[in-house]
Amino acid sequence: MVLAIGVVLVLLGMTLFRFVGQQHESVHVLAWGEVAHLLAEAGISSSIRQVREALQAAGLESGDSALQKILRQPNPLADTSLMPYLKDSWNQELKAFAADVDKTASIRVEVWLRGFEATETDPSRWADPLAKAGWLSIEATGRYREVERTLTVKRRIRVASILPPLTSRFTLHLKDASRGQEGRFNVVRNDYQSNVVEGPRPLVCLNHATPDSPFEARSIGEILSAEADEQIWQKRGWIWLGGGKVRLNITSGAGAYGEIFHIYDVSNPNTFQPIQFKSPPSQIPAVFSNPVLLYWDRVDLNPARQVQYTFEHGFVFEGFHDKSSKKDVDAMYDGDILSPLERQIYTSRSNLLHLYGEARKGYQSRTRVLGRVVAAFPRFSVLQVSSPETDVQEMLTNARPLYPVPSMPERAYDPGREIKDARGRRVGGPILTAGMLFSNWAEYAKVMSGIVELPYVTSYNAMQDVLARKPVRVFPPEKTILSEDLGSDLEIRHEHVLCYKGPVEAGPRQLEVIQGRVQAEVSSIADFWDTYLDRKGGALVLDSVVRIRNPEQRDLFLPPAGQPAPLKVSGGGMIVLEQGNLVLGGVVVTDPQEALSIVLVRGRTITFASGQPNHVHLFAPGAEVTAQAPIQVFGSLAASDISPTGCTQGGTLRFREATDPSRPSALAFTKIHIEPQDSIWHE
Known part of the structure; x- marks a missing residue:
């Protein structure tokens, strides 16, 4: 028992001795820590101005400096010392100062970029590979004996684009262009050559750099060379017209405001003549595939003769115009080829928004158009008539008859309506009525003259045919590069980074x-x-x-x-x-x-x-x-x-x-x- 008590007393004595020793050591550590803190504080106080001047001289806030390049590099940005980029004039002074305090003392002030995190990472909103926020960290470390203390002065750094997310990819981006009136932009009164007669003038979208661009200008040669690429839309500003259907009446002519370049080559606007398109077989009735036996119109020579005739459907496009050399108002409806109902619906005015630029070479600016945007063209259809019978074909070749297919609304469709030479001549052609080729109005409507509406981007595909100089043109073009896209699932990428995925609407x-x-x-x-x-x-x-x-x-x-x-x-x-x-x-x-x-x-x-x-x-x-x-x-x-x-x-x-x-x-x-x-x- 006595021995046990003695052992306890010895252990207690040893513990008390050790505790007193530790207290003594802790007091020293606390004291040394205070000295280290004062050294760090002295370092910050004496060098902060020099540090900021060095950062400014190194171009942290302006210019194309190495520091700017570090901050502008794609995320992530790890903690980075800026000391290799700064003229460090303060640490030698601090070293000498610390030595005067104590040979074990030291002070060092360093500058770091720390704690940077990406701030725009959600592609459903916008993801920017450079956007980030973090700290400019000026760190003074004081050391005394074996104790260090660090005092840090931080300033928040934000790195952000000054370009609007999503919409900077577009030349024109309209949330509600329709306003419930599909033809509201068709207000321009122009003549056949595209000259504005009076009133509103068009707003022209140039979706690529041109020779007169304020910056990043391109020569005509560069533009025309790039234009041959059928995917050129990927490098041009896009267009979105939202809010419902928007119909743009295409302007006639190859002049300053003419838009007929959407479908024809207008290299020389002074001698421009529209060429005739052929309809693809899928667009016309089967009767066009084989010869048809019909009475001919030369009843003066032989009233009982029947002739084998072959038919093809062709048409030319024109643009909208209110005035011509023959008529001052509603000139495009002259001749009753287009119907009064179409005049009531479409008018003869052309559109205010020229989305594909100008007719001049180098200024034609086809691109991607999003939304329910349609282009309206007057289409003048004709039947091309030929015959395997030599004498009849010779008559047709000499006379060169023109058989227009006029517009007829469904309620006015008459299968007995005669289709004849536009000048009323008897030239060896067929005695022909609409019902002989078309079993109903729906078949007739596919080939008749009239105002047709097509997705606006159809013109993009047609312009590729112009560039390819196709000898035989069909419309719509055989190759579909772009088709109607409402913009419900848009993607924008920057190299491998997905910047945006979602609807085209910005909000x-x-x-x-x-x-x-x-x-x-x-x-x-x-x-x-x-x-x-x-x-x-x-x-x-x-x-x-x-x-x-x-x-x-x-x-x-x-x-x-x-x-x-x-x-x-x-x-x-x-x-x-x-x-x-x-x-x-x-x-x-x-x-x-x-x-x-x-x-x-x-x-x-x-x-x-x-x-x-x-x-x-x-x-x-x-x-x-x-x-x-x-x-x-x-x-x-x-x-x-x-x-x-x-x-x-x-x-x-x-x-x-x-x-x-x-x-x-x-x-x-x-x-x-x-x-x-x-x-x-x-x-």
Whole structure:
């Protein structure tokens, strides 16, 4: 018992001795830690200015520096030391200072990029391979004896594109172009040669770079060489007209506003003549496949003679025109080949939206068109008549008769209606009525003259036939490169990265992406101009994604009052206007490496107040576009609608190829923003 108690007392004594020793050691560690902390604090305090100057000199916030390239590289971005890229003038000074304190003391200040995470990863909204957020970390480590303490000063870094998600892939993107009126854009009154007689002028979409593009211009030779590629649509700005069926009456002629180049070669507009198409066998009744025995029309020679005749169906296309050399109004309906009902439905006006550019070589701009968009053409059909009987064929060859097949509505279909030479001549042709070739109106309707509607992209395929110089043309073309696509399952890729997969309509999800990119914010439009307008230089210097709250709901004018038009942009970026409308009087980007985007979150109108150029990507899903002058846009236009009555002076929408998100060049339009506030962390 005594022995046991003695052992316990010995153990207790040893424990107490050890505890007192540990306390003594802990006190030392705490003291040394305080010294290490003070050393780290001294390091930060004495070197922070030098560090920031070194970062600025290395081009962290501007230019094409190595630091910018690190931040702009595709995700993921691992923790990265920036010391190899900086002129480190402070650590030698800190080393000497620490040595004066104690030979075991040391201080070192390093700069890192840490904790970066991708911020746009959902392809159903938008996935950007570069978008990320993390920290610029200035880390001072003090060491005394065996104890280290690190003091970190951090600033948040956000890397974001200044191009609107999804819609920067489009030249024109309209959410509700139909408004329940399929023909609402057919308001242009033109003559047969395509000259506008009076009233509204067309708005022309150039979906590729042209010789007169402000940046990234291409020569005519380059354009024509690229045009031969049947997949050229993949490299051009796309078009979406949403909201229901939109019918665009194609403009006649090969002149300035003519759209007949959709289906014919118009190399020389002065001598242009439409060629005749042949209908594919699948489009015509079986009776056309074999000779038909009919009485001939030369009853003066032999009233009882029957002749074997062979029929082919051919037709020419024209465009819509209200005036010709023969008639001032409704000229395209002259001759009763087209029906009064068609005149009532279609009118003779052509369309305001020329989606495939101009007739000039190098300016024809076929591309992918999404939505229920149809092109309407007047089709003038004829029967081509021949005979295996030599004497009859000789008569037909000499007379060259023309047998038009006029339009007949179903309720007016008459199987006994005679089909005869347009000039009423008797030339050895057949005595023919509609019922002899067509068993019912449905068969007749397939080949009769009339206004036909086809998916707009049919013209894309027809233009490929023109380029291929096919000797015999059929319509619709035999090869379907593009077909009608409502845009319900759209994909946009950047090389191997799927950026978007979903419906073509842009809305709340894309606005959420944009809101997540915001790098700076101001309360009012006045504050915006005070902050970002260089009044002395007369230029907008944005260099970030800026949100304007604008609770007063004032309109944003570019340029602002007192500044000349067009407003120059030397530092691009994105303006996110929470409330209010936009009035554009002209804005130009001075550097091809820059771009400007303007987003209207709740805005109702975009107004073009002058004919000055506007280098801008516009994203306003709830806004209607109106204009007081010709519209001139270099970038993209995404809105709810274009007002046919409010945009009567025409203009040009030019797609900017470099900002196409499917191209590598689009990654350059990314802004790096470092927040001005510090966060201090102790380790």
